[in-house]
Amino acid sequence: MTTTGEVHVDHVTGLTSAQVAERVARGQVNEVGERTSRSIGEIVRANVLTRFNAILGALFVLVMTTGSWADGLFGIVLVVNSAIGIVQEYLAKRKLDRLALLNAPTTRVVRDGETVVIPTHEVVLDDLIELRSGDEVPADGVLLTSEGLELGEANLTGESDPVHHPAGDEILSGTSVVAGSGRYHAKAIGPEAYVNRIAAEARKFTRTYSEIQTSINTLLRYITWVIAFALPLQVWSQWKVVGDEGWQSVVLRSAAGVVGLVPEGLVLLTSVAFLLAAVQLTKDQVLVQQLPAVEGLARVDVVCLDKTGTLTVGEIAFDDVKPVKAGHGSAADEIRCALGALADDPNANGTLAAIGAAIPTPGWHRNGTVPFNSERKWSAACFEDHETWVLGAPEVLLPDDDPLRDDVAELAQRGRRVMLLCRSAEPLDEPVLPDDLAPAAIVTLSEQIRPDARETLGYLAEEGVHIKVISGDNPQTVAAVAREVGLDPGEPVDARTLPEDSDQLREIVSRTTVFGRVSPEQKRAFVHALQADGHVVAMTGDGVNDALALKDADIGVAMGNGAQATKAVAELVLLDGRFAHLPKVLGEGRRVIGNVERVANLFVAKNAMSLLAIVAAALATLPFPFLPRHLTLVSTLTIGIPAFFLALGPNKRRYQPGFLGRILRFAVPAGFIAGLAVFASYVLAGRNYGVPPEEFSTRCEVASSGDVGAVDLACIQPSTGATITLLVVFFWILVVLARPFRWWKAVLIGTMAGLAVLAFMLPIGHQFFGFNAPPALVWSSLGIGVVGAALIEVLHRWSLGVGASPMVSAGQSHDPS
Incomplete structure (x- = not known):
């Protein structure tokens, strides 16, 4: 040291x-604490130095060596993707860091x-x-x-x-x-x-589990293995088919296939969706300390609430003090003096602070203190020339057969927080109750219900989220508060009577709504019991007694006015302490999950299409149907630009487990349908408009190198037809994933389709992309594309029946976006 x-x-x-x-x-x-964001250097490295950027970067360099600049468009997309990711994360970093600084631990x-x-x-x-x-x-x-x-x-x-x-x-x-x-x-x-x-x-720090990030990482591993298989196959097959035209043709055709296998914008859009959700929540005074927590709350199906500070405003007020009946007796003035002396504590908790605000200190000299503890549920102090006074939970301080328990129960059922003041002639040297403890007075305090608590709990109930009220207060008091906010408390349970056996505890926790006299360790055990039953658990709280449970919950939500130890372990901090912000966080999480699923389907469908086209071209000994520029056009108009807007749009569908499974069940068959349609169109166009295979190497060398002005038009017509078919099929995949339609989605898709048409109609478009489309070719390619689109619709309706529909996953049932 x-x-x-x-x-x-x-x-x-x-x-x-x-x-x-x-x-x-x-x-x-x-220098302590977790950073709320990555450093600028880490942001740049995370957005630039990726395995897929390395693959695309190497392909870009190779394509540039051929001199075909038009086919290097995907390199521009690569740079733009990285730049957008860097700028977005940097802007989000500034906002999150500024907010975190304002709410840093002190x-x-x-x-x-x-x-x-x-x-x-x-x-x-x-x-x-x-x-x-x-x-x-x-x-x-x-x-x-x-x-x-x-x-x-x-x-x-x-x-x-x-x-x-x-x-x-x-x-x-x-x-x-x-x-x-x-x-x-x-x-x-x-x-x-x-x-x-x-x-x-x-410290056993654990990062919040994210199904999205885990699924995307798994998906990227799959795609990496696919590329490892497809790359040598593509190079070999294209060398065999167009090798006579020179290495440039081999590079261009091979690059086109591999570019189609790379989901260049998927990770970017996932990161941007998380970041913008976190930034959006800052406007509602919610600090996201771990980005995946936004998604995590959308997966929550049980919320454990601490009554004080969550259902109530957390500011209790002194209500009344009633000396006990004759036989226990104490003078009313002495009792008030004792309460004032107990409250005269620089480390007073909320109860003593409320008493101190109503009763002045008598000036007694304190010579011993036992501070309040959530496990003991009482505090005490010794005073010179006065007795020892103890203030705590009546259930702890009273014998089981004491008639005062009836009075306490009656007050608790009316929603009062009830404390018992006791006296003793024995000094306290350690936190052990004296043997001569005698009740002196019943102290009642009142709590103000949060005005938005009923509405918030009602919303959570409608969304299928179960509520567990877990408090250290009297069970009857907690039940009374629960009734006031619209919950059915059933039979409240005193946690001191709960078994330690985990299986028995799981059964009780599953069927009970309200618990009182819960210790910090029991709160933690409740979280574990619910998790053991397969629930995703959120825990809210403000006191240090909630810290253990918040730490172990799937999502910990701390109140901004809570203890620093509690805020330090929470994933989300409600800076203004308003529980009503939870629906907003839930909505942001749902938006992130649903929208990332939408765009992931688009990217994976493209990957599956490219893989099928690579294998089919190799088996049929044909050139790959596309040049890189063709797939750049299709990717930009049907995936890249639409995915960016769809990833950030509204989406309120309920969370459904099985994120990766749904993607694979729809996107892979959809991609294969697109690949089959493309290859059918390519072969048909080659027979009717192309050149015989034996003449391809002599007549179509320039077509493969990209010099459209000097090419035999028959050489570029098969790729033109394949591109038309691919656009039709992928626009229909986009239509399926964008449902339900809203005006902005219709405008988005209509604009992208219009740009696609212009690429074929304008001279600069068909010159740049190398298109030649006689009317008969257009109609035959459109016809095959329509068949492919119809099969996509059939696939969608079938998957809707088995619960794997992208329409459901994209929010058709509950998306008012």
């Missing part, structure tokens, strides 16, 4: 401004004798750090003072129970304050801090 050397650091006033400046100059500044430090709050990354070596409940420990050090300090160390050790740390204990970064307070000097920061040295293993 880094040591302070000879520099004196005051244990009370902390570092001076000069000492801080000196450490900053030496670079002794804390740390209390003592400098020049004053306690100030600074960003955690500005902590310097030897800073005097003050810890309070809910804080994350930002650096390693040795405690100078401890007021009942308890740390959650599960991130480092896996131990779920909070660990008490007295003064003199070494504490480590990466832990969180569950209860109490303390001070210490930062002795190891940045890369030397324990959590940063063992982050990969000990």
